[in-house]
Amino acid sequence: MRQIDRTAPLLSVENVSKRFGGTQASSLLSLDLYPGEVLALAGDNGAGKSTLIKMISGVHQPDSGEIRYKGETISHRSPHQVRDLGIETIYQDLALADNLDVGINIFLGRERMKRVFGIPVLDRKYMREESVNALKHLGIELNDLAMPVRYLSGGQRQAIAISRAVYWKAKVLIMDEPTAALGVPEQREVKDLIKRLQGEGVAIIFISHNLNDIFEVSDRIFVLERGRKAGERLIGDTTEDEVVAMMMGRVLDD
Amino acid sequence: MATQSEAPVKPAIPLRLKILKLLTTAWSWLFLLFIMAFFEAWSWSVYERTFFGNLYNVQSVLLTATQILMMALGLTFIIISAGIDLSIGFIAGLAAVTMAVVIRALPDLHPALSFSLGITAGIGIALIPGMINGWLIARLKVPSFIGTLGMFGVTRGFAFLIAGGATVSIRNSVARDFGNGKLFDVIPIPVAVAAVITLVFHYLLAHTRFGLYTYAMGGNIQSAIRAGVNTTRITFSIFMLSAFTAGMAGIFYTGRFSAGAADAGEPILLNAVAAVFIGGASLTGGSGTIAGTVIGSLIIAIIQFGLVFIGMPPFWQFITVGLVIIIAVLIDQSRDRLSRSTMGAS
Known part of the structure; x- marks a missing residue:
């Protein structure tokens, strides 16, 4: 113990x-x-x-x-x-947005923005790279990060939900x-x-x-x-x- | 879940599936090229002249596409969020007749001033049913199909009441130039204005939190709520956007024909819905793009104008557009299956 x-x-x-x-x-x-x-x-x-x-x-x-x-x-x-x-809760149905990619799912509600010619735009590249790191931290590697998460397996989806919590320092x-x-x-x-x-x-x-x-x-x-x-x-x-x-x-x- | 210790084994995707996947992803572009080639070939073989090489034809196709696109832009957001807006046809009509009535009531003003007041009144009144839609659907949780069907009737009645049951014709040089003028003698002004609005909508959908939350709501509204998305505010905003673009469609109509008609947008509603689906949106929500909707609008406009051009009875356009919608839905379904099989996921 x-x-x-x-x-x-x-x-x-x-x-x-x-x-x-x-x-x-x-x-x-x-x-x-x-x-x-x-x-x-x-x-x-x-x-x-x-x-x-x-x-x-x-x-x-x-x-x-x-x-x-x-x-x-x-x-x-x-x-x-x-x-x-x-204090992060991971629900049974995982609460992932199935149609969006891993990066967005980890950042949903706390998106990272950048400025292009002074106009604020979503920084998808940053969010994707950070999500790779977050998943790696838990020992997980995904083949295709641009895929909507609905095409991932149950375990991979669970891992994404957990990495989201961990990434945000739960x-x-x-x-x-x-x-x-x-x-x-x-x-x-x-x-x-x-x-x-x-x-x-x-x-x-x-x-x-x-x-x-x-x-x-x-x-x-x-x-x-x-x-x-x-x-x-x-x-x-x-x-x-x-x-x-x-x-x-x-x-x-x- | 592939761990670091065991190298992920990527199953080889058969070439046949790869090609199919590419076809289903890019089919609307390919279909656009196909119908362009079809009408071009027909034009050469029957009339021995070019179809798309003719500036007038291109301008006419773009003007028709603009009418569809204006209504379809706002609708794209709504369909992505897994809703529908049936009231936009008569919101366009309401804006068209209100603009015409206001301009008619102010004959002594400078045409530019009465035109501006007409536009302001038209857009302003279009936002009222948008607000009611938003309130019903976002606050009172009425299903969008029913809520906007109700508003379809209400706006229809008010549009005819304001118009006095008839078409309201106007004489206003600025409105006429707005609807029929051309930038640099080439680009019709409505097309140019629509292009700017389209770019703004693309920015909103693809690059802002607002657009992202629209997708998130369409994918899984519970997950959006848990992520802290204010779904009530987003829903309200997209119905306002939809009313705004429908109102713009009405403004273009009054400018183009120097008359406002209560049923100005009614025949365009289904074409706008079709354009969004042809552009890759799914009825269950969560997918769709502004670029796709632009392609969808162009496809329908080319079919409409092209069939008239080659001398087919105009009723063929209903049949053709209907078939294209069915193809779009079938392709959407097979795209999902293909994605699953190529991912090798359960």
Whole structure:
């Protein structure tokens, strides 16, 4: 097990609750995330995993409780503001613009401009070159950078989404089922990528249904059951059976 | 995903596929050359004289293309963003009759002044349905097909009301010179003006954030929103642009014929839609270029003018343009398949 500095959490969620109509999607959830740590969020469908990450990323505002990043509250910020702070979310459907090339996808919303005869124009060349570097940094090389990303494989697209986050210096990366849509070799590559990012001090929260994946890449597991915390374990201190039991709501600690 | 350790193995692309890919990418250019060669050859074999060597023919083709292009420029943005604007035909008519009515109402003013006021009024009134379209589609999330179909009816009614149900003729030397004059005795003024507007639109689409966001919205609106693109503002702006170019088409009409007609733009609407698709845009959004739309407009203009020139009944142009649209869509689909197979991606 790698040594993680647990003195100061990068991100802390404190007693956060959220209700949608008659459904208590989150009740009094608390968790801490440390630099370079991979935290797995596990739980059955409807356990509140998505609600929790959407509150962190600013999509939903918690009804009560507080979310802090580097000690500063971020509970009532917009998704854009949260992202600018360095908390990047990679959604299941990847959120790439399929018809545009890699460079544009990495820079979308934060384009680089240059001036030609005093007229501002998009600097496509710069963005493409930077994206080559960003991908290389993660050990990825693409043959044709001018291609719309829809022609790339699922793993390559996942890698682009991750490189975008890394290029913009994300300190916290939230990944929603990053391996769900991928073939086995590509799942392998994404898991390697997660480990590489962890080595650079990026903290990662990832949602997964796949216990194998969870045990392979995460340092800690946080189990949710019907909006509540069912349990939290260091990965070395637990077993698949115990995690399944927590997911079913059988073992409730704290 | 090819990692650095394992050298990426590029599967060899068969020559046949390479040629097919080139053909599907450049087909509109090739098609343009083909119909030009066709009419030129016909002209020589039947009339024993040149078609495109004749300045008058070229000017007429360009003027026809300008009418289509003006409406198609704004529409290109809308189709790229995965929308449609059906109201531009009558927005053009509304601008044409408003300009004519204003000029007619000011007979004592200097013609240049009444002409300027007419243009201002025409463009100004054209922007109103553009604003309503933008508001309906961007703010109230009405599907663009339905929203602009509604505005198609509303602008049509107002255009006929303002015109009093008839064609509004004008006598204004400046308007006449604007519609029929030629720069250096060669380039029709509407063609020159349209060329400038086309360059500006090309700049907007290809080189600005605004253009990029238009593509991004057409590709995947969720990803655009997550990237922080203000899709409401972009949608509103492109419907305003579309109304502006349609209004310009109406201004050209009134200048060219010294009369404003409520249905000035109505027959051009479908040709404008066709021009955008022939130029490589896809109905699902996300692709298309201004250069493509220019080629598409030229193709339709040459077909229209050429068929009349070779003495075919004018109704053949509907059939021909219809067939070209179908070819364009088929080629668009095969282009996508080819791109996939040549990438070797799943």
